[in-house]
Amino acid sequence: MTGASPYIGRFAPSPSGPLHAGSLVAALASFLDARVHGGRWLLRIEDIDETRTVAGAAEDIIAALAALDMHSDGPVLVQSRRKERYQAARDQLGALAYPCGCSRKEIADSRVGTASDGAAIYPGTCRNGLAPGKTARTLRLRVPDAGRDGERVDFEDRWLGPQSQHLATEVGDFVLQRADGFWAYQLAVVVDDADQGVTDVVRGADLLDSTARQIYLQRMLGYPTPRYLHVPLMMNESGEKFSKQNGAQALDLAQPLEELQRAAGFLGLDTGAAGDRAAFWALALAGWEKRFGPR
Ligand code: GLU
Numbered sequence: 001m002t003g004a005s006p007y008i009g010r011f012a013p014s015p016s017g018p019l020h021a022g023s024l025v026a027a028l029a030s031f032l033d034a035r036v037h038g039g040r041w042l043l044r045i046e047d048i049d050e051t052r053t054v055a056g057a058a059e060d061i062i063a064a065l066a067a068l069d070m071h072s073d074g075p076v077l078v079q080s081r082r083k084e085r086y087q088a089a090r091d092q093l094g095a096l097a098y099p100c101g102c103s104r105k106e107i108a109d110s111r112v113g114t115a116s117d118g119a120a121i122y123p124g125t126c127r128n129g130l131a132p133g134k135t136a137r138t139l140r141l142r143v144p145d146a147g148r149d150g151e152r153v154d155f156e157d158r159w160l161g162p163q164s165q166h167l168a169t170e171v172g173d174f175v176l177q178r179a180d181g182f183w184a185y186q187l188a189v190v191v192d193d194a195d196q197g198v199t200d201v202v203r204g205a206d207l208l209d210s211t212a213r214q215i216y217l218q219r220m221l222g223y224p225t226p227r228y229l230h231v232p233l234m235m236n237e238s239g240e241k242f243s244k245q246n247g248a249q250a251l252d253l254a255q256p257l258e259e260l261q262r263a264a265g266f267l268g269l270d271t272g273a274a275g276d277r278a279a280f281w282a283l284a285l286a287g288w289e290k291r292f293g294p295r
Pocket of ligand 1: 202204
């Protein structure tokens with residue numbers, strides 16, 4: 001990567017349960033990508049939604065990653081300790097962020113349309129001030145109207161190829177601070193990626209749809225945009241995302257080689273010939289480098 005900024009990657013689990021096979025895929029992909037680029041790999045605990053935090057889960061995840069040979073190359077950032085940073089970013093956004101008094105039901109009833117993530121698109125009711133009798137519930141970020149500069153966000157995904165999202169029609173003005181007072185994931189992740197100097201985001205494809213919002217926020221805050229690579233999601237037997245919410249089992253850390261091989265296999269890396277972890281890492285890194293390494 002001559003001339004380019006040094007690579008910084010990250011893995012950013014939410015501590016809502018132990019590391020499971022699905023999250024290991026994202027951890028492994030981000031780790032391999034950092035290593036083949038001679039970069040650093042940072043861990044971040046995304047506990048900004050404190051309603052979902054499970055006590056002890058962050059420590060369990062860090063210990064599980066360590067048992068699988070993956071250690072953060074720097075201090076672990078913890079979102080719940082960074083609320084002042086998110087407030088400062090909000091302040092920097094000025095009038096681009098505005099208070100909204102609409103309930104979820106009112107937004108759904110307005111039937112403007114459904115966003116790509118399944119949520120109802122916000123109709124813009126409070127864009128020019130709260131309606132009489134309303135009190136602020138959330139804080140929203142104004143996105144460009146159709147026909148205005150910056151209305152479409154385009155980016156190249158290193159796994160999936162060219163991506164494009166039209167903010168006004170596919171997303172709408174989105175929430176930066178929730179009705180319960182917690183900062184929204186979209187704001188926290190953008191501030192954190194910038195503060196950690198992240199150059200490359202490698203994560204699960206469930207977050208592909210959030211990427212345009214994050215790029216737009218980066219632009220509004222004057223932050224650089226990292227490169228993105230979204231890996232396929234592991235599904236359970238009923239075709240749902242394999243997640244802590246639908247009871248995904250924790251990894252069997254008594255069998256670290258098998259767990260690593262399973263995650264690598266899901267990423268299309270053939271590490272079956274590895275008899276131990278050193279051989280596993282050699283094969284996995286060579287396989288990833290061939291596909292995604294620096295050219
Ligand atoms: N905290 C998110 C999750 O566990 C990941 C966010 C990200 O990688 O941007 O799904």
